[in-house]
Each structure stands twice: as C-alpha cells, then as structure tokens.
Amino acid sequence: MPTEAVLTKTSAVKEEKGLSFFEKYLSVWVIFCILAGILLGKVAPSVAKYLDGLAIYVGEAPVVSIPIAICLFFMMYPIMVKIDFAEVLRAGKNVKPVGLTLFVNWAIKPFTMYAISLFFLGTLFYNFIGPDAMDYVKMPFGLDMSVGDTYGSGKVVLVNGVKMLEVPLWRSYLAGCILLGIAPCTAMVLVWGFLARGNDGHTLVMVAINSLTMLVLYGFLGGFLLGVGRLPVPWQALVLSIGIYVALPLAAGYVSRKLIIQAKGEAWFKEKFLHILTPITIIALLITLILLFSFKGEVIISNPLTILWIAIPLFIQTNLIYWLGYGLSKMIRLTYEDAAPSAMIGASNHFEVAIATSTMLFGLSSGAALATVVGVLIEVPVMLMLVKICLKTTRWFRK
Numbered sequence: 001m002p003t004e005a006v007l008t009k010t011s012a013v014k015e016e017k018g019l020s021f022f023e024k025y026l027s028v029w030v031i032f033c034i035l036a037g038i039l040l041g042k043v044a045p046s047v048a049k050y051l052d053g054l055a056i057y058v059g060e061a062p063v064v065s066i067p068i069a070i071c072l073f074f075m076m077y078p079i080m081v082k083i084d085f086a087e088v089l090r091a092g093k094n095v096k097p098v099g100l101t102l103f104v105n106w107a108i109k110p111f112t113m114y115a116i117s118l119f120f121l122g123t124l125f126y127n128f129i130g131p132d133a134m135d136y137v138k139m140p141f142g143l144d145m146s147v148g149d150t151y152g153s154g155k156v157v158l159v160n161g162v163k164m165l166e167v168p169l170w171r172s173y174l175a176g177c178i179l180l181g182i183a184p185c186t187a188m189v190l191v192w193g194f195l196a197r198g199n200d201g202h203t204l205v206m207v208a209i210n211s212l213t214m215l216v217l218y219g220f221l222g223g224f225l226l227g228v229g230r231l232p233v234p235w236q237a238l239v240l241s242i243g244i245y246v247a248l249p250l251a252a253g254y255v256s257r258k259l260i261i262q263a264k265g266e267a268w269f270k271e272k273f274l275h276i277l278t279p280i281t282i283i284a285l286l287i288t289l290i291l292l293f294s295f296k297g298e299v300i301i302s303n304p305l306t307i308l309w310i311a312i313p314l315f316i317q318t319n320l321i322y323w324l325g326y327g328l329s330k331m332i333r334l335t336y337e338d339a340a341p342s343a344m345i346g347a348s349n350h351f352e353v354a355i356a357t358s359t360m361l362f363g364l365s366s367g368a369a370l371a372t373v374v375g376v377l378i379e380v381p382v383m384l385m386l387v388k389i390c391l392k393t394t395r396w397f398r399k
Helices: 003-016 026-043 045-053 066-080 085-093 095-124 169-181 188-195 200-228 235-264 266-302 306-331 336-347 351-362 367-392
Strands: 055-058 061-065 134-138 154-159 162-168
Touching (some): 026 045, 066 266, 066 351, 095 200, 134 154, 134 169, 134 351, 169 306, 200 351, 351 367
C-alpha cells in the first residue's frame, strides 16, 4: 500500500476513535441544558419538584432521589463495563507511571483543590457570592436533629415542612469543589490520552485502578475534607453514596462484561456493545443537569457571575495538577507516551461520581451540586487545551 494511503487510513482511524459528536460539543450541550433547566424552573417548576420528590425517605429526610439515581446509574455503568480486571492485575509491571498517578491523584490533588477553593470562594470572592447568602441542603443521613439544632456551619430549619440544613452558600460551593477534587479521572480521559498520542493501555488501566481505589479513599478523604470545611457528612451517608454510585455500577459492569463476552465474544463486545453505550453516559448526564438547573435558575439569574466564581478555582486547580504531573513525569524519566496520560488523568475529574455524590449528600438543588456541574462545563475546553500542550512538548521526554 502506498505511504500516502497508509497515512490517510491511519488518520481516519484516529479521527474515528477521537471525540464523538456528543463528546466534542459537550460544553455546548451543557449550556443548552442550563438554559433548558432554567426555563423548566420558570415555566413548570412543579415538574422538577415532583420528580425530585420521588425519593426514598429515612424518617423525615429524603435520602435517595429515584429519578436521579436511575440517571446516575446510567452515567456510571458505561464507564465501569469497560474495565478489564486482568489488565489491572498486569499493571504492577509498570510501577513508575502507576505510582506517580496514584500519588498525584490521592496525596496531592484533594488538598490543593480544598486550599484553592477555600481561598477563592471563602476569601477572594466571598463578598461577590454574598456574606449573607444561604443554601438549603439535605439533612445529613443517619442523624436525628431538631429544628434549631446546629451541625457544622449549618442550622436545622423547616422548608416547606421538610427538615433542611441552612448553610452559607459559599461553603456549599466549596463542598462541590471538594467532591470534584477527590474524584480523579473519567472515561473521557481515555479520549484525552488518545488525542495526545499517549499509551492507551496505561490510560485504561489507570481508569480501572482509580475506580477501585475510590471505593476506599473517596469516602475517607471526602469525610475528612468536608469536616474540615465545616460541612461534615456522617460515614453512613458516604458509604451509601459509594455503594450506590460506585460499587453497584462497578459490580454490574463486571458481571455483564463477563456474561456478554462469554455469549457474544470479545470482538462483538468492543465493536458493537460499547459503541451503543458511548452516548448513554452523556445523555443521562444532560437529563440530570436539566433537573438540577430547574432548581438553580433563580440563583443564576439573580447572580449570573456565580458560574465564573466557581469556574476560576477549578480552572487553576486543573492546570496546577496537570503541570505537576507532567513535571514529575519528566523528573522520573517517563516516556512521553506514559507522561501525557499520567498528567491528564490527574487533571481530569470523575464528574459523574462528583455529581452523584453531591446530589445524594446535599440535594439536587444545592450549591454543591451546581459546583460539580461547573466542572463538567469547563472539562472539554480545558482538557483540549492541555492535549495541545502535550502534542507541542513531546520533545521534552525521552523516546
């Protein structure tokens, strides 16, 4: 085959395996969902409230919103079903990139996110957000408190006959940023690694390892940092959240992957089944966002710069973690193919888990849930910028 034909075919394959239509314009779809949610909240506010009211209650507290739980399961399952546990077991042979990624993701990233968000939201943008602005979040699961009791920085109040926790709005945004900071790596990072011409095998293995590590560290770090931020969450709530939104889809993905491959073969699973699942995560995400913004429309309309105040610390955090991972990769002499995905895995966020956890712990209408959505809004443009930086700096690394 002529060289030109080979190059053309290779380019076509890369284009096909790059960003899908849904992924390429994710930020656009998110903006449409913001507008659709705000419009729904104005035109038919009872619809979203009714759907969010379809919940599993413990005592007087709504613990799990059924429609949201269904949407979030379909956000997570397509990611989990891609995990090949055999590859995870073989990952130990490549100790340096795996060790670097785990170190940045779990020993550094959660704490830099907390510090940066606290500085911007609690100090620099404090007056812009509003010193007296309050948010009403769900009562902490597992606690029985009376109206007027205090818990962390909040106070128990009655809202439409339901016990809620009244907290400073900026602290609610801080909670959402914390949940993003302890949720490294999404399925989208497989796309970022591919576009940067990185090691696809390493990227996939790290997605799997991070998903498994989250079963232990997400709850531990989340409970610790939320407590430091004066929005403590009982361990029962964190365990329930991890069980529903990480362990359940992980188990479903493992079992269904095994059964489908046995019945149809690995080729059919990868070429047909996964292709069908690709848009499901994003569609489920967008439906969730419409519901979320149907509640937060008034906040955004009254203070349209709200999203900017949240986006700035998230943008700084993403770039900081990227350059830290990229710089450490060079110091320990990784190849470019391992360095690029190692840096972007930390920079990218597992926003599906963050949204799921924030809505379960604090409620769909909470500022924490809104903050996690801002992470989705900036994910695509920022990560595409970092991909371009990777491609222009390949000469920094050994071959």
